[in-house]
Amino acid sequence: MFALNAAAETTHHLQPLISDLGLILMTAGIAVLLFKKMKQPLVLGYLIAGFLAGNHFDFFPSITDMKSVEVWAEIGVIFLLFSLGLEFSFKKLMKVGGTSSITAITQILFMTLIGYCVGQWMGWGKMDSIFLGATLSISSTTIIIRAFDELGVKGKKFVGIVFGALIVEDIVAILMLVLLSTIAVSDQVSGTELLQSVLKLIFFLIIWFLGGIFIIPTILKKAKHLLTDEMLLIISLALCLMMVIFAANVGFSPALGAFIMGSIIAETTQAEKIEHLIQPVKDLFGAVFFVSVGMLINPETLVTYALPVAIITLLTIFGKAFSSSIGALLSGQPLKQSVQTGMSLAQIGEFSFIIATLGMTLKVTSDFLYPIIVAVSAITTFTTPFLIKYSESFAQFLEQKMPKKWAKNINRYSVNAQAIKSVSTWQIVLRSSITQIILHTIIITAIILLSSKFVAPLVEDTRFGNTLAALITLVIIAPFLWALSLRRVKVEEVESLWEERKYRGALLMLILIRMSLGLFFVGFLLNIFFSPLIAFIALIIAIAAYQIFPKKLNDQYHKIESHFLKNLNDRENKKLDRRYANLMPWDGHMSIFDIGKESNLAGKTLEELKIRELLGINIAYIRRGEVTIPIPSKNERLFPGDEISVIGTDAQIAEFTKYLTQNENEARKIEESEIVLRQLEISQEEFTQKSIGQFRGKTGGMVVGIERNGNRILNPESSLLLQPNDIIWVVGDRKKIADLIRANR
Structure with a gap:
């Protein structure tokens, strides 16, 4: 009898939950059909369906228990x-x-x-x-x-x-x-x-x-x-x-x-x-x-x-x-x-x-x-x-109606803001040091707190339990303590800053802060398990151990770091979920396409296709299997399955998409690329009064745009000479472009 009553009571409690779920799904199903037919967002249909199925309308089926709805x-x-x-x-x-x-x-x-x-x-x-x-x-x-x-x-x-x-x-x-x-x-x-x-x-x-x-x-x-x-x-x-x-x-x-x-x-x-x-x-x-x-x-x-x-x-x-x-x-x-x-x-x-x-x-x-x-x-x-x-039309209307001076100032501000990209060496070092301090401080703190909460209570009444617990915790945090206090970051940048006397005091202060934090955490840990005197003696022993085994700690930390970075980058190495590049101050941007197996473009050279001449599109690279061809020459051919990265304006990309579709192009795939689009201000004398063609021959980078005295030139001719303070947009190998930008600062 008791079992029957319990079963009946359970059924009584379950029934409103199940019936309300049934009503919710039924109304959702009707909403999906109606709003799909009307080509309206389904979210809106769900809201209206729920509104009508609530307790406020007698002519629709209604829920029986509001609490069950809140649970769902x-x-x-x-x-x-x-x-x-x-x-x-x-x-x-x-x-x-x-x-x-x-x-x-x-x-x-x-x-x-x-x-x-x-x-x-x-x-x-x-x-x-x-x-x-x-x-x-x-x-x-x-x-x-x-x-x-x-x-x-x-x-x-x-x-x-x-x-x-x-x-x-x-x-x-x-x-x-x-x-x-x-x-x-x-x-x-x-x-x-x-x-x-x-x-x-x-x-x-x-x-x-x-x-x-x-x-x-x-x-x-x-x-x-x-x-x-x-x-x-x-x-x-x-x-x-x-x-x-x-x-x-x-x-x-x-x-x-x-x-x-x-x-x-x-x-x-x-x-x-x-x-x-x-x-x-x-x-x-x-x-x-x-x-x-x-x-x-x-x-x-x-x-x-x-x-x-x-x-x-x-x-x-x-x-x-x-x-x-x-x-x-x-x-x-x-x-x-x-x-x-x-x-x-x-x-x-x-x-x-x-x-x-x-x-x-x-x-x-x-x-x-x-x-x-x-x-x-x-x-x-x-x-x-x-x-x-209608946003694009409204933007054009706004640009026409606003005072020309305003439009000119907005345009100038846009150009200047895009040009401010440089980060000083000191900022790079400071940012890296702060990141090291914050991350390792949080990791060490978390391990010590977990140890004090779960390990310390288990060993507090045993003879050597505290020593064993403290030792295990110290071993676990040792690589992170080493990284916090002794690991060198941005070695080349630090060495260049050290040559300038004004930065030496700040660099020494950073080192002192990191070492002090390391000592603090060792002392804090030992104080949890021991009396202050014993903790102080153990601290001296721990410091000596850190001095004796720096290579072991270095190796152990790098194993941990390499494992983490491998896990973090595994997906990106296979396929980076990156849809659109957003790198230029005008409409020009990167998009990536595949050449279809049945495409009419396959087998033809870039010179034969005349893509740049017809559509204003630049090809940044061609990827063929594991091989990437950066800044392809006019004699390079396209083959079925090639991935090409192109650069152009919104209108040009749209036209190029139609062009590929007409030639039986397959669906686009987007992956990580070592070919990038970057901005550079011409300040080095070796590039001034040199032509675009000479710049490409020396750097391997293709210039797709120039900003000169507030005027923009897209797809400049190879004979055009570079002038001091020109802002150029270059497509090329990621590392080479980065080196070029650093050298040009």
């Missing part, structure tokens, strides 16, 4: 952010240029501030205003990618800036989740608490990333021959949920853990396969999340707050377009690309929902904020494709 929504957030992490990767963040970073940060700061001010102006509470500013500052990756696909603009230069800005916004959104949680719990904006939260987040992000990259790719590679698709899917989801648990246990949101694990797996060689396997799970729980979001909207609230919805929608469209455009201009982009970038980012989406959900879950925001944010997102989802479509 939370699960949806976890898997949605896990999939976003798979597309993110921290290496992409490191590669984001200054243009995208400045654009994103300018827009985020502006929208957060203006959102807070508008909330206060409308009489909202402090927390409502803070959360409003945060939700308005993050654009929607999903909506933008869908709009780019539909409009066919992915080959244009501004798209690279937009993608870079979205990467920066993603990581800032994660930071916001932590900061907003801190503010919500303390109910006040405390500078000390916010700083502690940021430092705590940075500490755990670095530890999770370093540890994850060191361990997870190795496990996946070792078990590769054992892994079926089913096992790989299960292991990936297990890793995701494991990191969710870790994040929750240290006080972060579960969504953060899912995002971090996704970004770690994104660096493995299995990333594409895992992303493919996760796609159905992402689609399923993404639909669950967005439908659940729609179910939580109260129509009465929307009617009551129709005016705030209209105000915030206009603020989102115009505010984000304006601030993003200004950010792009500040970074040195021309007016056209800046306006296109700004109008592409003028919407809010999935991260805004997550931030609004956080406020609702923590019960610090009013009931009206959530539906307002969803309504604004729905409206801006509709407007985004139109803004992107």
Whole structure:
């Protein structure tokens, strides 16, 4: 009888959860069919379907338990952010240029501030205003990618800036989740608490990333021959949920853990396969999340707050377009690309929902904020494709209408900003030293804290337990202590600085700081396990040991570092997920194509094809299997399967794409290249009054553009003479170009 009652009770508890999931999926299925037919974004369909299936309409089937919907929504957030992490990767963040970073940060700061001010102006509470500013500052990756696909603009230069800005916004959104949680719990904006939260987040992000990259790719590679698709899917989801648990246990949101694990797996060689396997799970729980979001909207609230919805929608469209455009201009982009970038980012989406959900879950925001944010997102989802479509026309209109002096100043600022690329030798050394200090300090601190928490309690009552525990911990951190205090960084740069007397004091100070930190950590560790006197004696012994075995420590550290870097770069070595180059101050940029097996171009020389003469396109390199032909001559032939890197403007790339299609070109693939496009200012006397052809013969680099006295020359003739202070754009071997730039400083 007891078993029957327990079974009945279990069924009673499961029934609403299962029936509500069934209703969510049914409404999602109907939304998919209808909105696919209407060629509208599916996210919008999910929101509207959830809105109609909520408890607010009697003529539709409704959910029975709101708590079960919140559970499904939370699960949806976890898997949605896990999939976003798979597309993110921290290496992409490191590669984001200054243009995208400045654009994103300018827009985020502006929208957060203006959102807070508008909330206060409308009489909202402090927390409502803070959360409003945060939700308005993050654009929607999903909506933008869908709009780019539909409009066919992915080959244009501004798209690279937009993608870079979205990467920066993603990581800032994660930071916001932590900061907003801190503010919500303390109910006040405390500078000390916010700083502690940021430092705590940075500490755990670095530890999770370093540890994850060191361990997870190795496990996946070792078990590769054992892994079926089913096992790989299960292991990936297990890793995701494991990191969710870790994040929750240290006080972060579960969504953060899912995002971090996704970004770690994104660096493995299995990333594409895992992303493919996760796609159905992402689609399923993404639909669950967005439908659940729609179910939580109260129509009465929307009617009551129709005016705030209209105000915030206009603020989102115009505010984000304006601030993003200004950010792009500040970074040195021309007016056209800046306006296109700004109008592409003028919407809010999935991260805004997550931030609004956080406020609702923590019960610090009013009931009206959530539906307002969803309504604004729905409206801006509709407007985004139109803004992107007409952004180029609007930029041309703006350029014609603004005073010519303004246009000229913007153009001059763009040229000058692009020309400021040099980094001093001292900055290089300082940056490398600070990076060494921060990374190794965090690693050593984490190991010592883990030892004090888990090892010290086990041995505190044993006779030699403390000695053994301290010794084991010291051995583990020894390579990192050596790297922190004694490892030489940027040897050539340091030697060149040492020759200048003014830098010697600063270099000695850096060495002293690093050695002092090393001594501090050894003393700190020993003090955990021993009394101060014994710790001091042990410190002397430890220092002597470090002096006796420097080569062993050096070798051990380099093994660890090599293993980490191999794991980090494995995926990139096979296939770098790089879509568009973003390297020139005008529309010119790099794109990469494959020559199809049936292409009519195969077998012909570049001289016969006359691609540059007909289309204005320059070929940077031809890759044929394992062989790369940099800056090919006119006698070089194209063969089936060749990969070619071409340089041209948006219009030229579009024409070249049509040209290849007409000649039965296959789908484009994009991979890592040692041939790069770089900017260089002519200052060396050996290049002045030399022709373009002579420059190419001496450096092996092809000049594709010149900036002279504010005028731009694309595809200059080989007979053109170089003048002092010319800014040129050169295509060539990465290392040779880097050496040329250093020599020209």
